[in-house]
Amino acid sequence: MSVYTNVSDRELAQFLRDYELGDARALTGIPAGVENSNYFLDTDKGRFVLTLFERLPRSKIPYFLALTEWLSLRGIPCPRPMHTVAGNSLGTLCDKPAAIVQRLSGDSIEGRAPSATEISALGELLARMHLAGENFPERHPNPAGFDWWQETARHLVPHLSPEDNTIIAEELAYQRTVRRTPLPGGVVHADLFPDNVLFENGRISGAIDFYYAGDDAWLYDLAVVANSWCSVADGRFDHTLVRGLWHAYVAARPLQAGEEDLWFPLLRAAALRFWLLRLDALHFRRPGAITQCKDPEEYRRILLRRREML
Numbered sequence: 001m002s003v004y005t006n007v008s009d010r011e012l013a014q015f016l017r018d019y020e021l022g023d024a025r026a027l028t029g030i031p032a033g034v035e036n037s038n039y040f041l042d043t044d045k046g047r048f049v050l051t052l053f054e055r056l057p058r059s060k061i062p063y064f065l066a067l068t069e070w071l072s073l074r075g076i077p078c079p080r081p082m083h084t085v086a087g088n089s090l091g092t093l094c095d096k097p098a099a100i101v102q103r104l105s106g107d108s109i110e111g112r113a114p115s116a117t118e119i120s121a122l123g124e125l126l127a128r129m130h131l132a133g134e135n136f137p138e139r140h141p142n143p144a145g146f147d148w149w150q151e152t153a154r155h156l157v158p159h160l161s162p163e164d165n166t167i168i169a170e171e172l173a174y175q176r177t178v179r180r181t182p183l184p185g186g187v188v189h190a191d192l193f194p195d196n197v198l199f200e201n202g203r204i205s206g207a208i209d210f211y212y213a214g215d216d217a218w219l220y221d222l223a224v225v226a227n228s229w230c231s232v233a234d235g236r237f238d239h240t241l242v243r244g245l246w247h248a249y250v251a252a253r254p255l256q257a258g259e260e261d262l263w264f265p266l267l268r269a270a271a272l273r274f275w276l277l278r279l280d281a282l283h284f285r286r287p288g289a290i291t292q293c294k295d296p297e298e299y300r301r302i303l304l305r306r307r308e309m310l
């Protein structure tokens with residue numbers, strides 16, 4: 001259960017006074033998620049999600065709210081933030097930064113493989129999201145790039161087997177040799193895993209959880225999606241799914257010359273990123289967090305399989 005902060009009726013009523021969303025009718029903690037306290041909030045005016053930010057520094061949050069507002073206004077189904085009467089999308093509740101965003105309908109299909117239609121819809125949505133973010137004026141380099149991998153790997157050394165440390169060191173050495181500069185890019189979601197996409201009647205009704213978003217190569221984002229949606233249990237690709245994803249993506253955003261050459265290095269980079277993230281979550285657990293840790297082994301397998309491909 002990822003509700004770290006309990007909100008009383010009185011605190012909620014006071015918070016809502018700044019908005020024109022009417023009174024609260026129901027507030028229900030959302031068990032999924034790991035970063036923040038999330039609640040479904042029903043008011044006289046509609047259905048929303050209330051988020052209390054548990055970890056992100058307050059100064060970083062406006063970027064994510066502005067980004068989802070920008071994308072939502074350009075037709076990407078993502079949670080549009082609500083504004084107070086004074087025009088603010090970020091407030092304070094229970095001494096935490098807090099926001100109310102649109103509640104999107106639909107359900108994630110996590111736990112089963114996507115159909116051909118679903119994976120195509122995803123490829124198309126990702127390409128549309130990249131294009132929609134093109135003129136977003138705020139710059140925010142992906143904080144989980146090479147420096148983050150290196151730093152995280154260094155902290156993890158005493159906690160990992162010599163074999164795992166060697167794999168990671170080899171991958172870092174390899175990634176250091178990859179020249180990424182000419183790749184087209186801009187805003188990337190960077191975490192568009194199955195639990196962050198909602199479907200309704202076979203169509204995508206929502207992309208959520210933009211809190212890892214930043215600027216990076218667009219193809220890197222496609223690699224994150226390919227690894228997380230198209231891998232089977234032993235880490236190998238389901239090639240039919242990858243092809244479906246790829247074709248739908250490039251139909252909506254044709255690749256530029258030379259971009260495709262970076263596909264395999266980026267698949268490896270995306271695998272390394274999430275292996276390190278999960279190892280970090282496992283070995284440096286957050287105090288007070290009541291969450292399930294995601295399995296690092298899954299991404300170790302994926303990385304090793306991607307290394308076989310190149």
Ligand SMILES: Nc1ncnc2c1ncn2[C@@H]1O[C@H](COP(=O)(O)OP(=O)(O)O)[C@@H](O)[C@H]1O
Pocket residue numbers: 002030032033034035036037038049079101102103104105195196206208209211
């Ligand atoms: N805007 C939204 N509309 C509908 N459901 C949402 C929305 N935001 C979050 N959720 C639900 O809350 C869960 C946790 O949200 P998420 O953003 O992934 O949390 P965290 O940032 O803590 O990882 C999601 O899996 C989804 O079920």
Ligand SMILES: N[C@@H](CCOP(=O)(O)O)C(=O)O
Pocket residue numbers: 033034035191193195196209274277278294
């Ligand atoms: N998607 C990542 C970790 C981030 O978790 P989320 O619940 O915030 O999407 C993973 O699977 O490791």
